Amino acid sequence: MSWSLSKSAIAAGALATVAVAGSTPAGTPAGTPAEGAVRGYVLSGELLLFPTVDQNLPAGWSVLPEGVSSEGSTVLGLSGLSELTEADGELVSLFSKPMPTGTNQLLLSDESGRSIGLGDLSLATYDGKWVLLSHGALAGRPAFELAEGSEVFSRRGEEFSLTGELVLSEAARAELGLEATASAQSLGSVTFLGSAFFDPARPTTSSAPAALGAIGPDVIVSTIGSTFGEYGASGGIGGYAVTTVSCNVGDAIAIWIDAGAQPNRHPVIGTQLYRYKTVNGATRFEQIGMSWLKHGFCAADAPSCTSINPNGIASPTYAPNGSCDWLGLFATDTYSDGLNASQPGCGPRSEIQPWTGAYPYPYILGSGTGSPGGIYKRLQVKNTDLDPALNSGAQYWCEVVYICTDEAEPQRYNNYSVRQTTVGALTGGQYNLSFSGATIPLISAVQRWAQIDAGVVLSFVDVPGDGRIYLARKVTNLGGGQYHYEYAMFNMNSDRGACRIAIPLPSGASATDIGFTDVDYHSGEPYSGTDWTPIVVPGTSLTWQTDAFTTNPNANALRWSTTYNYRFRSNAAPASGNVTVTLFKPGTPTQITFTNVDVPGSSCGNAAAYCTSSVTTNGCSPSMAASGVPSATAASGFTLSCNNVEGQKTGLLYYGTAQTATAWAVGSSSIKCVANPTQRLNTTNSGGTFGACDGLLSTDWNAWRSTHPSALGSPFTAGQTFHAQAWFRDPPAPKATNLSNGLTFTLCP
Numbered sequence: 001m002s003w004s005l006s007k008s009a010i011a012a013g014a015l016a017t018v019a020v021a022g023s024t025p026a027g028t029p030a031g032t033p034a035e036g037a038v039r040g041y042v043l044s045g046e047l048l049l050f051p052t053v054d055q056n057l058p059a060g061w062s063v064l065p066e067g068v069s070s071e072g073s074t075v076l077g078l079s080g081l082s083e084l085t086e087a088d089g090e091l092v093s094l095f096s097k098p099m100p101t102g103t104n105q106l107l108l109s110d111e112s113g114r115s116i117g118l119g120d121l122s123l124a125t126y127d128g129k130w131v132l133l134s135h136g137a138l139a140g141r142p143a144f145e146l147a148e149g150s151e152v153f154s155r156r157g158e159e160f161s162l163t164g165e166l167v168l169s170e171a172a173r174a175e176l177g178l179e180a181t182a183s184a185q186s187l188g189s190v191t192f193l194g195s196a197f198f199d200p201a202r203p204t205t206s207s208a209p210a211a212l213g214a215i216g217p218d219v220i221v222s223t224i225g226s227t228f229g230e231y232g233a234s235g236g237i238g239g240y241a242v243t244t245v246s247c248n249v250g251d252a253i254a255i256w257i258d259a260g261a262q263p264n265r266h267p268v269i270g271t272q273l274y275r276y277k278t279v280n281g282a283t284r285f286e287q288i289g290m291s292w293l294k295h296g297f298c299a300a301d302a303p304s305c306t307s308i309n310p311n312g313i314a315s316p317t318y319a320p321n322g323s324c325d326w327l328g329l330f331a332t333d334t335y336s337d338g339l340n341a342s343q344p345g346c347g348p349r350s351e352i353q354p355w356t357g358a359y360p361y362p363y364i365l366g367s368g369t370g371s372p373g374g375i376y377k378r379l380q381v382k383n384t385d386l387d388p389a390l391n392s393g394a395q396y397w398c399e400v401v402y403i404c405t406d407e408a409e410p411q412r413y414n415n416y417s418v419r420q421t422t423v424g425a426l427t428g429g430q431y432n433l434s435f436s437g438a439t440i441p442l443i444s445a446v447q448r449w450a451q452i453d454a455g456v457v458l459s460f461v462d463v464p465g466d467g468r469i470y471l472a473r474k475v476t477n478l479g480g481g482q483y484h485y486e487y488a489m490f491n492m493n494s495d496r497g498a499c500r501i502a503i504p505l506p507s508g509a510s511a512t513d514i515g516f517t518d519v520d521y522h523s524g525e526p527y528s529g530t531d532w533t534p535i536v537v538p539g540t541s542l543t544w545q546t547d548a549f550t551t552n553p554n555a556n557a558l559r560w561s562t563t564y565n566y567r568f569r570s571n572a573a574p575a576s577g578n579v580t581v582t583l584f585k586p587g588t589p590t591q592i593t594f595t596n597v598d599v600p601g602s603s604c605g606n607a608a609a610y611c612t613s614s615v616t617t618n619g620c621s622p623s624m625a626a627s628g629v630p631s632a633t634a635a636s637g638f639t640l641s642c643n644n645v646e647g648q649k650t651g652l653l654y655y656g657t658a659q660t661a662t663a664w665a666v667g668s669s670s671i672k673c674v675a676n677p678t679q680r681l682n683t684t685n686s687g688g689t690f691g692a693c694d695g696l697l698s699t700d701w702n703a704w705r706s707t708h709p710s711a712l713g714s715p716f717t718a719g720q721t722f723h724a725q726a727w728f729r730d731p732p733a734p735k736a737t738n739l740s741n742g743l744t745f746t747l748c749p
Helices: 007-013 170-176 180-184 445-452 701-706
Strands: 037-049 062-065 074-087 090-096 106-109 115-117 121-126 129-134 142-146 152-156 159-168 188-196 219-234 237-248 268-279 282-290 293-295 331-335 379-382 395-403 416-427 430-435 457-462 468-479 482-491 498-504 512-517 533-537 541-545 562-570 574-583 591-600 607-610 623-628 638-645 650-656 659-663 671-674 678-680 695-700 721-729 737-746
Touching (some): 062 074, 142 170, 219 416, 237 268, 445 457, 445 482, 457 591, 468 591, 638 650, 638 701, 638 737, 671 737, 695 721
Antiparallel strands (some): 090 121, 129 142, 152 159, 237 331, 268 282, 268 293, 395 416, 416 430, 457 468, 468 482, 482 562, 498 574, 623 638, 721 737
16 A cells, blocks of 8 residues: 555645644644554654755754754654654644654754754654654744655655654744745655554554454564663674564464474574665675574463554454463563574574474584684674675665465565664774664565665565565666676575576676675585675576575575675666576576566667867867667678768778777867777778768677777677767868767677
């Protein structure tokens, strides 16, 4: 479900005078709830302020945090609680509690030193607008609003997002004595993410999914945190653990047996850490840490989690079981970070069958403690993956999963939950980690990537008789005819795993800057850490692969609860295609296919002009063009030409393998568009009329290439990209010559 911002709906539910979150709207009788369904949300966002020179305020005015004098942009984190009212599927209103902007409040200041402190800020809807209310000198009046037409509000499931350009509000302009036109000047932008919190006193009133029939037990992660346990570092790696709270949201008690004749029927608990960052203009979401598995014991049967009801159970009710061996209905069981970090109580991932939950108990590998003591079996994360200096602007997400032995198939896909993580100071050899925002239940970290990063597309394939594998991807247009392709393959709970991924690479599509990222196993797990090998077959595919199971059962396959990343750049724009994944362990089928995936489209034969042409002494502006298909093998059929050359001039075409943009000579209007080294083609006369712009230089490049097999670029292959330009005589011009613009083309087979 998604919402667009309905101004009429907001205006109908908004206040004529601003109300602060938690108060009753003016004119509403005491005890009367707001119209529609009210739901609590945890807000997490950022307020970006442009440098003062770009804030477009009247001379001398600025908006900056108190005590800050910055020539660069300023980013402030905002977080807090809010209430959202919905009626008939539309947003009626939203008000948040005051959100601090940090240790120093925002100030509206002028050059004379006059300042207005804005205090904490609240997000609200008001008179059909999104506003940020001041809890400082403006006393509950809007300090900022989102510029009309810039605001984008959308909801997906239990979350919403809001973005927009930040401008001064009418109240702030009046306070400052500024003209109304100041409202149109953008100061920066805001981004908010809202995640529903599950308050038993205020449950959601939206319709729940229809009951699935016989559900049985359904164990989910209701809470992660609220702190990270830090257990020391070794070799630049920190050891961590977190508190986890599980809840049985099914309609039957969940098994928790850890003793007796069959002690291997309790859940196991894994913790992972992910990082979201931008690298060279493109975003990526990578797993950077994992723990061994805490083996559950003695279900506590504490109350309660009736507000989380993914199965649509009518009138969910807390019903404890009273036995250590079973977790009751809508009852919780908590493991502190100390318990989850207990090395004797942690077993290996390699002994778990994730689809059925089967495992040997006691486990075979890693009993007791080991070395290095501080990080052994715990959530291990490299300091370099957390260092703020190496990961500027990165977000981090902690993920927890429970694997159970008694869940029906439909209940095996909601065992993950995530919570945002913040990196603090480096202390005792490891970075301090803490949580921000609330736990987001029922989704994995890769699913979260699709929620926080616009343009990410996510799909999954269920392996018959096994588990589920996800493929998330994003294509970023880098400009200059280059595209970054980022794929993250997440094995949720497939025992068979994956050992190969194949992405189509049609004729003319290049693949450069090829990369791969995995996560390190540790503490004696038997798996190899060798990176997957990329293989480029021009005109066919780009694949990554590890050893087959028959060759090495402990190869670095994509196993359950792990995400591997595959990336490259291409000159080809995305098109819809199929990505095939080869499964690791033997079985039927041997492959699965992800359909309608953005993959490189065919770009061979494309010819595109670039750079700037000269203006000759007679006012001509030569222009490059092409006809036919450039080929790595054909003996003719691709003509490079330069039109509008001065008549009766000697000239030639030349090409190279890289672009540039450098001055041809002092005072010249020409730009050299092709970088050295270059290859000249045949010298010719432009023809036409002397002094007119009707000259032409042209050459069949395919024919020239076929008679010059050792020329620049050899051996010629499909997918190669070249850049061409024309040179011709112009005696009155600087250097007595001039140049055309440039033309890029890519070879077909």
